[in-house]
Amino acid sequence: MSRLNAANVTLANEIISHYPKKKSALIPLLHLAQEQDGYVADDAMEHIAELVEVTPAEVLGTCSFYEMFKRHPVGTYMINVCTNISCQLLGGEELLHHAEQTLGIRPGGTTDDGMFTLEDVECIAACTEAPCLQVNYRHEYRLSTDDFDRLVADLRSGKRSDIPAHGTLGTVRQHIPADRRAGIKHPDDEGTPAWFASRQPAES
Amino acid sequence: MSSHTNDGHTNDYVPHAPGYVDNEGPKVVTSRFTYEDSFTLERSLATGGYDGLKAALAKSPAEVAQEVKDAVVLGRGGAGFPAGVKWGFMPQIWPRYLVVNGDESEPGTYKDRLLMERDPHQLIEGCMIACYALGLNQCFLYVRGEMPLAHERIATALNEAYAAGYVGKNVMDTDVSIDIVLHWGAGAYIVGEETALIESLEGNRGQPRLKPPYFPAAKGLYYQPTIVNNVETLANLPWLMVNGAEAYKTMGSEASPGTRMLAVSGHVKRPGVYEVEQGVVTFRELFYDDNYCGGIRDDNDLKMFIPGGGSAPWFFEDQLDIPMEGRTVGAAGSMLGSGALVVMDETTDAVKAALRVVRFFARESCGKCTPCREGTSWEEKVLQRILDGHGRPEDIDLLLEIGTNISPGTYPVASFGDAGLDAVPFPPKQTTICPLGPSSVAPITSAIRRFRDEFEAKIDASADGGVAAVDAESEPVVAAAGGH
Numbered sequence: 001m002s003r004l005n006a007a008n009v010t011l012a013n014e015i016i017s018h019y020p021k022k023k024s025a026l027i028p029l030l031h032l033a034q035e036q037d038g039y040v041a042d043d044a045m046e047h048i049a050e051l052v053e054v055t056p057a058e059v060l061g062t063c064s065f066y067e068m069f070k071r072h073p074v075g076t077y078m079i080n081v082c083t084n085i086s087c088q089l090l091g092g093e094e095l096l097h098h099a100e101q102t103l104g105i106r107p108g109g110t111t112d113d114g115m116f117t118l119e120d121v122e123c124i125a126a127c128t129e130a131p132c133l134q135v136n137y138r139h140e141y142r143l144s145t146d147d148f149d150r151l152v153a154d155l156r157s158g159k160r161s162d163i164p165a166h167g168t169l170g171t172v173r174q175h176i177p178a179d180r181r182a183g184i185k186h187p188d189d190e191g192t193p194a195w196f197a198s199r200q201p202a203e204s
Numbered sequence: 205m206s207s208h209t210n211d212g213h214t215n216d217y218v219p220h221a222p223g224y225v226d227n228e229g230p231k232v233v234t235s236r237f238t239y240e241d242s243f244t245l246e247r248s249l250a251t252g253g254y255d256g257l258k259a260a261l262a263k264s265p266a267e268v269a270q271e272v273k274d275a276v277v278l279g280r281g282g283a284g285f286p287a288g289v290k291w292g293f294m295p296q297i298w299p300r301y302l303v304v305n306g307d308e309s310e311p312g313t314y315k316d317r318l319l320m321e322r323d324p325h326q327l328i329e330g331c332m333i334a335c336y337a338l339g340l341n342q343c344f345l346y347v348r349g350e351m352p353l354a355h356e357r358i359a360t361a362l363n364e365a366y367a368a369g370y371v372g373k374n375v376m377d378t379d380v381s382i383d384i385v386l387h388w389g390a391g392a393y394i395v396g397e398e399t400a401l402i403e404s405l406e407g408n409r410g411q412p413r414l415k416p417p418y419f420p421a422a423k424g425l426y427y428q429p430t431i432v433n434n435v436e437t438l439a440n441l442p443w444l445m446v447n448g449a450e451a452y453k454t455m456g457s458e459a460s461p462g463t464r465m466l467a468v469s470g471h472v473k474r475p476g477v478y479e480v481e482q483g484v485v486t487f488r489e490l491f492y493d494d495n496y497c498g499g500i501r502d503d504n505d506l507k508m509f510i511p512g513g514g515s516a517p518w519f520f521e522d523q524l525d526i527p528m529e530g531r532t533v534g535a536a537g538s539m540l541g542s543g544a545l546v547v548m549d550e551t552t553d554a555v556k557a558a559l560r561v562v563r564f565f566a567r568e569s570c571g572k573c574t575p576c577r578e579g580t581s582w583e584e585k586v587l588q589r590i591l592d593g594h595g596r597p598e599d600i601d602l603l604l605e606i607g608t609n610i611s612p613g614t615y616p617v618a619s620f621g622d623a624g625l626d627a628v629p630f631p632p633k634q635t636t637i638c639p640l641g642p643s644s645v646a647p648i649t650s651a652i653r654r655f656r657d658e659f660e661a662k663i664d665a666s667a668d669g670g671v672a673a674v675d676a677e678s679e680p681v682v683a684a685a686g687g688h
Contacts, residue, residue, distance in 0.1 A: 018385045020299075020342065021426060026407030028388050031349070052407065065409035065570075067391030068349045084311045085514060086469035086546050088560050122393065122564050123311040123514075124350055127469035127544065128223045128476050137350050141222060162218075170355030174362050174386045180372040182341050182381035187426045190299035195379045196339035199264050 003047040008032055011173075012051055018176065020187050022052040026062050030069055034167035039070040067121075068137075070166075075110045075117035077155050078166050079103075080134045083120055086127035095131045096120055098145040102152060115156065136166045217241070218353060223467070224318055225476035227495050230455050232463045233439045234479045236323050243357045245364040248325035254370050256442030260333045261378055268337040272441065275449035276461050278482075280315075281305055281396075281434030282513070282541045284530035291338060291431060293421035300340045300429040303420075304331060304438060305401055306347040306354070309393045311514030311564055312544030315465035315477055316435040320347060320354035323439070324361035328371060328384060330438030333445055335382045338431060342383055346401055349389040358386050393568040397638045398432035399424075400570070411570045412638040436465055436543075457483025460529035464543050466490065471504065471549040472497035483529030487511065487519065490528065491547060504549035508654070512541025514561045515643035517616050517630070518650035537618040537627035538646075554655040555662060558647040559587040565644035575610045576641025582606050583644055595663035600652060607645035610635060615649040625653065 004012055012032060016025040029051065033044035040063055049056040063069045081099055083092040096107070099118055103111055107120035126132040129141035133148075140151060154160050164171060217240070224237050236242040236251055248254070260268045273288025294300060304327070308316040320327060331343050347354050362384060365371040373381045392410045394400045399413035402425050417423045424430020440462060444452050453461040460482040467477045468490060474497045480490065487509070490496045500506055508518045511528075517538040519526075526532050533540045548557060566580040583606055586599050596602075607615060611632040619627040634642045652659060 021406070023407035024387075024405055027390050027404065031388050031390065054407075062407055062409055065392060065411075066349075066389075069390055083560070084564055085510070085557060085560050086312050088557070089470045089546070089548060089552065122567060123309055123313070125308050125314045125317045125348070126221065126223065127312050127314045127467055127546070129221075130469060130475075134350065137352050139221060139353075169349065169352050169388060170359055171352075172356040172359040172363075174359045176366060176372065176383065176385075180366045182373050182383040184342060184383055184385075185299075187299050187428055190342075192298040193339060193341045193381070195381065196265060198379070200266060200339070201264060 002037060002041055003043045004033060004036060004051075008036055009051070012048075014175070016052065018174075018184060020184055020190070023054055023058075025052055026054075026059065027066070030059075030063050030066075031167070031169055034069060035165075035169065036167070038165060038167050039073050042071075074166055076115050076166065077135050077163070078117045078119065078137075080119045080121040080124065080137070082122070082124050082126075082130070082132050084123040086123070087130040087132060090130040092131040095133070095143060095145065095148060098148055102149065116152070135160070135163050137169070138163050218356075220322060221318065221353065223314055223477045224322070225474065225478055225496075227478050229479060229481060229495070230463060231479055232443045232452075232455070233319060233323070233326065233436060233465065235443075236326070237318070242322045243324055243361065245325060245361065245368060248323070252446065253325050253442075254329055254376070256445035257329050257332050257336075257370065258376060259445040260336050261376060261380060265337050265339050268333060268445070271444065271449050272337065275444050275452040276459075277437060277440055277444065277452075278460055278462075278530060279434055280436035280440075280464065280543065282310065282515070282539070284540065287433060287437050290419070290421060290433075291334075293419050294338065294429045294431065295422060297429050298340075299342065300338065301425045301431075302331065302335050302338060302340055302343040303398075303401060303405060303425060303430055303432045304343065304345045304435060305396060305398065305432055306345060306351075306435045307389050307396045307401060308348055308351075308435070308542070309396055310542045310544055311561060312467060312469055312510060312546045313513050313542040314467040314469070315543055317348075317351050317354055318477055319435050319439050319465070320351070321357050324354075324358045325365065326439050326442055327358070327435055328361055328365050330441040331384055332371060332375065332382060333441040334431070334433060334438055335384075336380060341381055342385075344385050344387050344405055344425070346387045346389060346395075346405060349391050355386065355388065362386055392570075393564075394570045394638070394640060397640070400638070401432060402430060409570075411572045414637055456481045457527065457529055459483065459531050464528070464540070466528070466543045466545060468497050468545045468547065470509075470547040471501045471552070472499070472547045473501055474498045480528065483527045483532065486525050486527050487545075488524040490545070491524070497547075500547065500549050502549075504551065507548050507550045507552050508554070508650070509548060510544070510546040512539040513544040514564055515539075515639065515646060516541050517618060517646040518654070519618050520620075520654060522621050523618050534630040535627070537616045537629060539630050554651045554658050555587065555591050558651040559584065559591055561647040562587055562644050565640060569640060573636040573638075573641060575635045576644070579606050579610045579641060580644045583648060587648070590659060590662050590666075593662065593666045595659075595666045597663055597667065599663060600656065600659050603648050604652065607648055611642035611645045615645050617649055617653050620654060
């Protein structure tokens with residue numbers, strides 16, 4: 001339960017500056033909150049509401065629509081097994097079943113030690129590499145049940161330092177230096193770009 | 205080699221995601237795919253990167269737009285609408301926006317992620333060309349949340365491109381200034397629908413907007429004129445600007461020039477993402493030729509295939525010789541959609557496969573329109589009970605009737621030669637705002653028309669004591685069969 005920390009408020013304001021209207025930054029800011037705490041805390045949603053100047057209810061309305069936003073703590077590793085058609089054809093459901101047995105949880109559940117949360121997810125765009133899954137949204141391809149066991153063992157023993165904490169989306173962010181910016185303005189303050197007018201034929 | 209991260213650490217290069225197959229044939233959008241460092245600015249510039257933007261800036265915006273129109277660049281996201289014509293729908297009103305649809309999540313689709321991960325500069329260049337042609341200075345690149353590598357590589361590429369003067373203020377030392385902003389999705393298939401994408405980009409729940417206006421070109425982001433283009437569509441523009449519309453039209457068919465990225469998954473020997481000339485190569489060649497998938501696994505018989513993503517009605521042996529392009533596939537009762545082909549061999553259970561696709565739509569329905577919200581979950585429920593051995597004789601008709609409530613009239617289907625049934629051309633009609641609900645009808649109509657006997661066998665087995673139900677020892681057979 002926490003608001004965004006000072007460093008993230010700075011980052012939040014930079015993100016907000018990328019959009020013509022503040023509310024457009026809502027989803028990226030929810031990701032930022034989830035990156036900070038591993039889930040989207042109520043206080044963080046209230047803080048985001050202040051930053052983008054909408055009501056907390058509007059933030060909750062958006063947050064609750066999207067599958068990636070978790071409003072309660074989840075395991076250290078979120079394991080999302082795809083069972084959609086391409087994966088189903090090549091053993092995705094069997095892989096999920098094996099994951100349930102191995103971890104002792106159903107999709108949506110978290111292991112008692114707080115290590116793993118399991119999800120049964122829809123297509124994650126790796127269909128030629130079925131069956132596949134994601135760990136904290138990082139892809140693993142063509143997994144046998146043995147591969148799954150090895151993955152779980154590696155995660156437990158800390159061998160997968162390449163997989164960041166849940167909530168970390170990209171490890172690189174876009175930064176637009178002030179002197180390189182074309183100029184993002186509120187729609188009311190924006191007109192036809194000067195370069196366009198000068199480059200079009202007189203009568204079009 | 206390293207890249208900057210949020211906390212100041214450096215990352216070694218993450219290897220490419222697998223899937224792309226470097227087959228014989230013209231390469232428009234995958235020319236850099238085999239380089240390990242294909243996503244870097246150095247590699248891009250060493251292989252003609254940003255030459256297309258340079259060529260575009262030497263022309264007037266109207267000339268660039270005309271080139272795209274002349275080349276007949278069909279949209280690669282699903283509907284296959286010509287990009288140049290779509291652009292022409294924009295009224296002379298400013299500000300206007302370009303929104304790039306990188307929310308790839310149609311079942312079976314795996315191409316935009318590769319384009320974003322392996323060649324982000326090509327996409328950025330394509331965005332810049334489109335912005336220039338449309339006379340706008342703000343572009344938003346909406347990338348699916350579940351694709352962190354795509355985010356990282358696009359963010360890095362944008363940071364490089366801003367610093368090197370290919371994006372931002374005074375592009376390539378001209379007076380042209382354009383911003384591109386990378387935006388993060390958060391897990392919602394429906395956001396691939398363009399008005400839902402716009403709602404999402406405004407910070408709202410991703411629900412489609414009521415039509416009319418039919419095209420966001422009239423009223424889109426912030427109710428200003430907006431073009432929404434797919435990643436692959438825009439990735440075609442650099443090549444087009446360098447080589448011209450005439451050269452572009454030497455590839456593919458007359459109605460569908462150029463290439464398509466096609467992801468073939470399921471029961472083939474060599475699943476993969478292939479760049480293929482449109483309207484030239486047939487499904488049979490794609491599935492069986494050594495240049496592509498090399499045949500069905502274990503040399504099994506083909507049972508059915510999905511030609512264009514989970515939303516597409518199924519095709520069968522009869523349709524194998526159709527050349528792959530929007531027009532021919534549409535006339536034959538389906539769509540090439542998002543270029544996602546899912547191949548199913550003779551071992552596949554048609555009811556189970558239909559259920560899985562339907563379950564996807566039931567889970568992803570945004571809940572705005574009643575026929576879809578209620579209908580998709582009923583379809584799932586009825587299919588599930590047939591599969592579980594609790595089907596009722598009236599269930600087949602019930603499934604078809606639910607479908608009619610979401611998509612009235614005769615639903616698009618492939619011809620069925622043996623039964624003397626003709627094809628019903630695409631697209632379906634709809635009682636809903638967007639095509640998600642009607643898409644859920646595709647697997648049901650396709651499977652029932654072709655494999656009604658499989659549905660009946662499962663239902664018959666339930667009626668005379670329930671073979672499937674007896675198998676499930678822990679199931680309370682009597683209570684379940686009694687229904688509610």
